[in-house]
Amino acid sequence: MQESVVILEPPILNQSPRLLCFRCQVKTHSIEQVVLANIDEVSTFVMDKRRNEHLTGRWLLAQALETWGINPAELEVRRNQYRAPSLAYLQGIWKNTPLPSISIGHSQGWAYVALIDNGWTVGIDGEPDDRRIAENAFDMMASGEELEQLRSNPHLAIRTWTAKEALQKAMRLGMNLNPRKIQFPIGVKKCYFSIENLNFQLVSWTHEEAHISLAWGKGNGYDSVPEDELLERTRKAMENVESWGVGCSTTRNNL
Numbered sequence: 001m002q003e004s005v006v007i008l009e010p011p012i013l014n015q016s017p018r019l020l021c022f023r024c025q026v027k028t029h030s031i032e033q034v035v036l037a038n039i040d041e042v043s044t045f046v047m048d049k050r051r052n053e054h055l056t057g058r059w060l061l062a063q064a065l066e067t068w069g070i071n072p073a074e075l076e077v078r079r080n081q082y083r084a085p086s087l088a089y090l091q092g093i094w095k096n097t098p099l100p101s102i103s104i105g106h107s108q109g110w111a112y113v114a115l116i117d118n119g120w121t122v123g124i125d126g127e128p129d130d131r132r133i134a135e136n137a138f139d140m141m142a143s144g145e146e147l148e149q150l151r152s153n154p155h156l157a158i159r160t161w162t163a164k165e166a167l168q169k170a171m172r173l174g175m176n177l178n179p180r181k182i183q184f185p186i187g188v189k190k191c192y193f194s195i196e197n198l199n200f201q202l203v204s205w206t207h208e209e210a211h212i213s214l215a216w217g218k219g220n221g222y223d224s225v226p227e228d229e230l231l232e233r234t235r236k237a238m239e240n241v242e243s244w245g246v247g248c249s250t251t252r253n254n255l
Contacts, residue, residue, distance in 0.1 A: 005063050010203050010214045011190065017117035018100075021124060021214060022064045023207070026109050029055040035072050036062050053106040057113065061104060064113045068100060075099070084172035086222045101221025103169045114214060121219035123169025125162045129211040133157040141179045149186040156187050162213035163204055167193065170200055170215040 008021035029052070031037050036058040045051040062072040065087075074093050077085050087099040098118035105112040105125050114124035133141075138150045141161060150157055164179045171177055182195065184202070193200045193215075200217035 005060065006207075007067070008207060008212065010212070011205055012203065016201070016216070017120050019116045019122065019214075019216065020064060020067065020114070021212075022060055022067075022113045023126070023210075023212075024056065024060050024063075024111055026052050026056040026106060026111055028052050029059050031055065034059045034062070036075065036077055038077070053111065056111045057104045057106055060111045060113045061102065064115055065100075068115055070099070077102075080172060082172060082174045082176050084169065084174060088222070099222070101219075103166075105165075105169070110210065112212070114216075116216055116221070118222070119218065119220075120216055121170045121172060121221040122214070122216040123166040123171070124212065124214050125165040125169065126207075126210045126212040127158050127162050128209055129158065129206055130209070131158045133161060142183070143180045144183075146183045146186065153186055159204060159211050159213075160184065160186060162211055163188075163202055163215070166213040166215040167195070167200060167202065170217060170219075171195070171198065172219075172221065 005022055005024045008023055010019075010021055012019070031039060031042055034055050037055055042051060042054065045054060058077065061077070065072040065075070074089055074095070075087050076090050078088050079085055085102055085104055087102055089095050089099075100115040100118060101121050103114040103122045103124045107125075107127050108131070110126060112124045112126045114122045116122040132154070135151065135154055138147055138157065141164065142150050150160060161179075163184050164182045167182055168174050168177045168179065184191065184193070189204045191202050193202050198217055198219065200215050202213065202215045204211065204213040206212070
């Protein structure tokens with residue numbers, strides 16, 4: 001892995017699934033350098049800044065997958081209807097080995113990636129710790145008692161925002177989950193959290209100049225396609241030795 005990539009060490013609450021977090025500076029990459037880039041998606045970016053953020057995020061994801069022990073050249077990144085990303089094997093690569101769930105983010109010249117064991121979902125977000133949010137925007141992210149606490153502690157707003165965005169990503173809903181429905185104790189760095197009958201852990205910490213939040217919980221971080229169903233039917237047929245054997249025998253006799 002290149003020296004510019006930092007493996008982050010979140011303060012995990014307790015024994016957890018395998019979970020890795022990474023950070024690197026946003027840089028200019030050609031699309032040929034980024035194995036997980038989608039040329040159709042990249043071509044839609046008008047601003048160089050957005051293009052560089054996207055390509056750096058995908059480049060960092062490839063580095064993270066190699067650390068995890070997976071060949072990124074066999075994979076593609078999909079997005080669900082809320083643009084939450086997930087990994088899948090390229091069409092024609094007939095593998096069904098479980099893949100980790102992922103989260104990708106970028107802010108103020110930095111890219112972030114988190115990977116977690118299959119069967120879990122994860123969200124990561126980072127912002128400069130000294131960044132300030134205008135107080136007239138507080139009511140867009142909080143309500144009730146939480147809103148009053150933010151108004152009394154405006155310096156904690158960015159920490160509250162990263163925590164909420166990490167949870168939005170872990171739920172694979174993005175801004176389709178209203179941040180005002182997510183209420184954390186202001187300034188909390190570690191907690192368990194339940195929302196819509198789902199349970200999550202949240203940790204927040206400071207790395208150099210950045211405040212980073214990470215949320216994870218049980219869930220499906222993968223979006224299936226018809227090829228997946230065919231693979232699963234094939235696998236079940238192979239497990240049923242008798243029916244699979246009859247099929248093979250019949251096929252041979254018909255040749």
